Amino acid sequence: MILRVENLGRRYGDLAALDGVALQLRPGERRALIGPNGAGKSTLLNLVAGAQRPTTGRIHFNDRDVTRIGPARRARLGIGRTHQHPAVYPTLTAMDNVLVGARRPWGRLRPNAREYLATVGLADVAGVRAGSLSHGQRRQLELAMALAGEPALLLLDEPAAGLAPPEVELLAGLLATMPKTVAVLLVEHHLDLVYGFADNVTVLHSGRHVHTGTVAETRRSPEVKAAYAGVTP
Ligand SMILES: Nc1ncnc2c1ncn2[C@@H]1O[C@H](COP(=O)(O)OP(=O)(O)O)[C@@H](O)[C@H]1O
Ligand SMILES: [Mg+2]
Structure with missing residues (x-):
């Protein structure tokens, strides 16, 4: 189990x-x-x-x-998670939020971070600060952050x-x-x-x-x- x-x-x-x-x-x-x-x-x-x-x-x-x-x-x-009320870092870009969510060293992850963002439909807003994203986008971003941690x-x-x-x-x-x-x-x-x-x-x-x-x-x-x-x- x-x-x-x-x-x-x-x-x-x-x-x-x-x-x-x-x-x-x-x-x-x-x-x-x-x-x-x-x-x-x-x-x-x-x-x-x-x-x-x-x-x-x-x-x-x-x-x-x-x-x-x-x-x-x-x-x-x-153990990865998302919250009922999305918890993202508002002053960081979407990309940097995903990097924070990752367990692996940043250098190796950067290309993958873009893939995780694309997976949740946020490729176009990689450089946008999370605080400026819509509620739905913040929810998707939190999911990309969780996925970047490669949870079991x-x-x-x-x-x-x-x-x-x-x-x-x-x-x-x-x-x-x-x-x-x-x-x-x-x-x-x-x-x-x-x-x-x-x-x-x-x-x-x-x-x-x-x-x-x-x-x-x-x-x-x-x-x-x-x-x-x-x-x-
Ligand atoms: N930090 C807390 N302090 C006091 N009561 C809480 C707290 N968190 C949850 N509860 C109460 O515990 C019960 C279960 O809450 P919760 O787990 O959020 O339910 P659900 O997610 O199924 O809607 C609810 O009655 C809620 O009001
Ligand atoms: Mg609940």
Whole structure:
């Protein structure tokens, strides 16, 4: 397993944002993580990336216990991520943002940085400061930064949010052609994107795991319908 999460929990005061969640991803697996707002999806990603510390449980990446390892080292070990609210360096150019995202020495990476930018549709704005890019472009840039780190596990938090339809198309194509060496944990409300992409789908509700199954199983699961009842995913 590339990722093994056991009994993972995170409290904020009285609130259990995540409560005893277990999750396993095979190398190269495409897993979607869905659930209503407040279900704990971003919390789970933040815990796996090391941005937050769990209250309970353990996280194993590549059979190594990384629970106490900080986020920068986890990134170097091969855990890449994007955030629900894109985190880019506004005063750096798009190109330099990608170079910062890379683990390899800058000199060797420079030609590749252009390729990563092209992959996400940003070749034309390589020299533009990230702060001047549109919201959608910043989201794409953050994805290029994550890809430049050559992760074995990529955590994507709502990558389609705020994208224009052509940008969503580009993202779907990019996800479809992602190398099979990269396992992906995708948080996304855009269910067409989820069902077109995922091998398996995990559903969270109120911090708890309610379902893991194939796309077909997930579509007909009563637990999933109940979790979403009256809620717009
Ligand atoms: N830093 C925080 N402080 C307090 N509560 C938080 C914090 N982060 C998340 N929460 C709460 O934890 C729950 C899960 O949040 P989150 O993981 O962001 O859900 P999702 O990404 O599924 O919408 C929500 O009720 C949210 O308000
Ligand atoms: Mg979220």
